[in-house]
Amino acid sequence: MEEERSFSDICGGRLALQRRYYSPSCREFCLSCPRLSLRSLTAVTCTVWLAAYGLFTLCENSMILSAAIFITLLGLLGYLHFVKIDQETLLIIDSLGIQMTSSYASGKESTTFIEMGKVKDVVINEAIYMQKVIYYLCILLKDPVEPHGISQVVPVFQSSKPRLDCLIEVYRSCQEILAHQKTTSTSP
Amino acid sequence: MVLKAFFPTCCASADSGLLVGRWVPEQSSAVVLAVVHFPFIPIQVKELLAQVQQSSQVGVAVLGTWCHCRQEPEESLGHFLEGLGAVFPHEPWLQLCRERGSKFWSCKATHRQAPATPGAASEDQVMLIFYDQRKVLLSQLHPPAALPDRQAGDATASTGGLAAVFDTVARSELLFHSDRFDERPVRLSHWQSEGVEASILVELAKRASGPVCLLLACLLSLVSAAGACRVFKLWPLSFLGSKLSTCEQLRHRLEHLTLVFSTQKAKDPTERMRKANTLISVLLDVALGLALLSWLHGKNRIGQLADALVPVADHPPCRDPCCHQVFRCSISLLQSQHVAEELQHLLQWLMGAPAGLKMNRALDQVLGRFFLYHIHLWISYIHLMSPFIERILWHVGLSACLGLTVALSILSDIIALLTFHIYCFYVYGARLYCLKVYGLSSLWRLFRGKKWNVLRQRVDSCSYDLDQLFIGTLLFTVLVFLLPTTALYYLVFTLLRLLVVAVQGLIRLLVDLVNSLPLYSLGLRLCRPYRLAAGVKFRVLEHQAGRPLRLLMQINPLPFSRVVDTYRLPSCGCHPKHSWGSLCRKLFFGELIYPWRQREDKQD
Numbered sequence: 001m002e003e004e005r006s007f008s009d010i011c012g013g014r015l016a017l018q019r020r021y022y023s024p025s026c027r028e029f030c031l032s033c034p035r036l037s038l039r040s041l042t043a044v045t046c047t048v049w050l051a052a053y054g055l056f057t058l059c060e061n062s063m064i065l066s067a068a069i070f071i072t073l074l075g076l077l078g079y080l081h082f083v084k085i086d087q088e089t090l091l092i093i094d095s096l097g098i099q100m101t102s103s104y105a106s107g108k109e110s111t112t113f114i115e116m117g118k119v120k121d122v123v124i125n126e127a128i129y130m131q132k133v134i135y136y137l138c139i140l141l142k143d144p145v146e147p148h149g150i151s152q153v154v155p156v157f158q159s160s161k162p163r164l165d166c167l168i169e170v171y172r173s174c175q176e177i178l179a180h181q182k183t184t185s186t187s188p
Numbered sequence: 189m190v191l192k193a194f195f196p197t198c199c200a201s202a203d204s205g206l207l208v209g210r211w212v213p214e215q216s217s218a219v220v221l222a223v224v225h226f227p228f229i230p231i232q233v234k235e236l237l238a239q240v241q242q243s244s245q246v247g248v249a250v251l252g253t254w255c256h257c258r259q260e261p262e263e264s265l266g267h268f269l270e271g272l273g274a275v276f277p278h279e280p281w282l283q284l285c286r287e288r289g290s291k292f293w294s295c296k297a298t299h300r301q302a303p304a305t306p307g308a309a310s311e312d313q314v315m316l317i318f319y320d321q322r323k324v325l326l327s328q329l330h331p332p333a334a335l336p337d338r339q340a341g342d343a344t345a346s347t348g349g350l351a352a353v354f355d356t357v358a359r360s361e362l363l364f365h366s367d368r369f370d371e372r373p374v375r376l377s378h379w380q381s382e383g384v385e386a387s388i389l390v391e392l393a394k395r396a397s398g399p400v401c402l403l404l405a406c407l408l409s410l411v412s413a414a415g416a417c418r419v420f421k422l423w424p425l426s427f428l429g430s431k432l433s434t435c436e437q438l439r440h441r442l443e444h445l446t447l448v449f450s451t452q453k454a455k456d457p458t459e460r461m462r463k464a465n466t467l468i469s470v471l472l473d474v475a476l477g478l479a480l481l482s483w484l485h486g487k488n489r490i491g492q493l494a495d496a497l498v499p500v501a502d503h504p505p506c507r508d509p510c511c512h513q514v515f516r517c518s519i520s521l522l523q524s525q526h527v528a529e530e531l532q533h534l535l536q537w538l539m540g541a542p543a544g545l546k547m548n549r550a551l552d553q554v555l556g557r558f559f560l561y562h563i564h565l566w567i568s569y570i571h572l573m574s575p576f577i578e579r580i581l582w583h584v585g586l587s588a589c590l591g592l593t594v595a596l597s598i599l600s601d602i603i604a605l606l607t608f609h610i611y612c613f614y615v616y617g618a619r620l621y622c623l624k625v626y627g628l629s630s631l632w633r634l635f636r637g638k639k640w641n642v643l644r645q646r647v648d649s650c651s652y653d654l655d656q657l658f659i660g661t662l663l664f665t666v667l668v669f670l671l672p673t674t675a676l677y678y679l680v681f682t683l684l685r686l687l688v689v690a691v692q693g694l695i696r697l698l699v700d701l702v703n704s705l706p707l708y709s710l711g712l713r714l715c716r717p718y719r720l721a722a723g724v725k726f727r728v729l730e731h732q733a734g735r736p737l738r739l740l741m742q743i744n745p746l747p748f749s750r751v752v753d754t755y756r757l758p759s760c761g762c763h764p765k766h767s768w769g770s771l772c773r774k775l776f777f778g779e780l781i782y783p784w785r786q787r788e789d790k791q792d
Contacts (some may be wrong), residue, residue: 025190025313025737095192096315096726161728185189
């Protein structure tokens with residue numbers, strides 16, 4: 001079962017949340033961030049090239065222009081490959097674990113998988129971010145030494161930063177699966 | 189809990205048979221290792237499983253049945269397969285079935301015994317997870333943080349989550365030894381059933397490595413015994429050996445070679461990686477050294493280098509009519525910028541009015557003349573050595589065949605020797621400045637009526653006589669007015685010394701880089717990323733409602749930064765001992781600094 005809804009992130013940009021319910025024990029949430037806008041790309045390129053042209057008129061060295069072109073190209077490739085995240089996916093599988101995938105604009109994918117045995121809970125936390133108070137979803141990991149302690153807090157959807165309404169939906173589905181897993185694990 | 193069945197992708201097209209593998213009750217997961225085909229004799233299957241269990245400490249058992257219907261589904265086969273459940277008792281009994289032309293499987297897991305609580309289903313939901321058996325067998329899992337209480341190398345297989353799957357597959361190698369061309373009583377299907385992989389080169393290398401390692405280990409032990417003999421412990425040689433970075437580097441390389449060619453087999457994968465990394469590092473070093481050697485010995489570059497280092501005052505400029513005229517002119521340019529002459533210019537500048545500051549004339553002249561005399565001695569010494577420099581450089585350049593690191597260490601030592609006069613000047617300037625600063629601080633305490641108590645290591649009050657105060661004031665005034673001159677000389681020579689130390693430090697960093705970079709691990713991560721696993725990742729395959737969920741488990745490779753961190757070879761351990769703060773403090777008070785001194789054996 002697949003559903004798509006649109007939400008907004010903390011800065012007001014549009015996000016699309018795709019929910020896939022494969023089975024009662026396996027759900028996937030896919031958040032798509034807004035694409036790289038042509039306007040900002042043109043603005044940055046024009047600024048860099050105008051600055052380079054200004055330097056060229058001062059120094060009369062044509063290497064500056066080729067260096068500016070190189071820098072723009074390399075910077076764009078580096079930005080697409082290392083910085084710009086297109087999609088963030090959260091896959092939660094009952095009794096197996098939670099997997100978070102970030103896909104970059106160049107196609108690179110970086111995945112983290114946390115086993116269910118290490119997951120203590122999934123919660124929505126508040127944080128002060130610059131001048132705003134924002135909400136974020138995070139996974140609490142168990143401390144192997146102390147049974148009631150928390151060893152690590154792993155935030156989810158870090159680059160898309162959705163608002164509370166989107167987070168509540170994801171939170172509810174995750175809690176359903178975690179509750180189901182807790183009841184079945186305690187029973188023989 | 190949902191029952192997870194880990195199924196190897198290579199068996200997805202195998203004929204019907206029995207599923208053989210390990211059941212992990214804590215995770216409620218069944219790891220299928222192989223499929224046993226018909227016809228088989230149950231006794232022989234049980235014997236084989238007992239054999240595997242004994243050799244690998246893994247609880248291998250028959251988990252259930254696998255039915256691959258190529259033609260129309262057969263009723264008799266279905267009943268026959270169910271009957272097998274009685275022959276091989278296992279709880280729960282797994283039944284996987286695949287129809288011809290369908291991507292979706294049907295799975296059932298039944299509990300034969302009566303359930304403890306009434307009303308609970310005797311059938312569990314099953315989740316199918318496909319895994320690539322070859323990749324999982326060859327890969328090595330790197331958990332994010334090692335638990336402090338986990339013992340390394342426990343005898344029984346671990347039960348920690350997915351590590352259990354990797355462990356099970358890795359330990360069951362005995363099960364994968366036979367392929368379908370062997371005439372064995374039990375026919376198995378697994379990743380090697382199409383034929384065991386092997387490479388002739390690898391086998392030859394394995395056979396040859398035994399005697400070669402033995403021979404080289406003997407040679408290396410002879411060399412290290414020669415190096416450990418009494419002669420080298422006597423004073424001049426032991427002092428030189430501890431000061432020269434070349435000896436340190438040679439010792440380090442000898443240790444590496446001993447490790448690589450040791451006749452003992454590596455105990456665990458980490459040691460194997462370390463041996464491989466060391467070998468590749470040594471080979472790269474030697475290759476780069478030979479490249480440097482061939483570059484140096486071509487086009488008379490050694491001659492140029494020798495001429496650049498030594499000022500030959502009476503060298504006739506540009507008299508040579510041949511095509512090397514350009515080279516000669518550039519060499520004379522280099523000579524005029526020679527280090528010692530530059531120092532002379534610097535001292536003349538200091539003896540005048542440097543940067544507009546007015547120095548104390550008498551002290552200035554004394555210090556300037558003292559240092560100029562030293563430089564004069566140094567230049568005469570270099571003149572004596574100049575005929576031999578080229579020969580020495582040629583022989584030293586040959587040492588590059590021992591490795592690039594050795595050549596760089598020799599370069600660093602040559603720089604240290606050539607700038608020895610700068611080091612001497614720095615020591616003189618620092619000692620003078622240090623004396624001055626201590627004197628000033630002590631006399632300043634005298635003004636305030638205080639004194640340093642050596643016994644109690646603190647400042648105490650003290651009453652001075654009038655004549656003590658008078659002489660103290662006079663001395664204080666003298667020292668204060670002479671402070672700028674001494675401070676300027678100290679500053680100039682300290683900067684020069686720091687420059688030389690920075691150059692030596694850079695060379696040392698480069699040597700450390702070549703020594704400690706784990707090239708084999710990086711190459712493995714590039715070419716065979718599944719060998720170094722940071723974890724796993726799952727992909728949900730096509731799903732149909734009512735059918736069990738199918739997932740594909742792939743290996744998530746280790747990021748490059750973690751590869752370097754985990755497998756970095758131990759370097760010489762010569763990191764700067766001082767933090768920036770303590771370094772600045774020492775400079776201010778005129779204490780001598782040795783930023784790149786090797787760490788002593790005793791703990792600080």
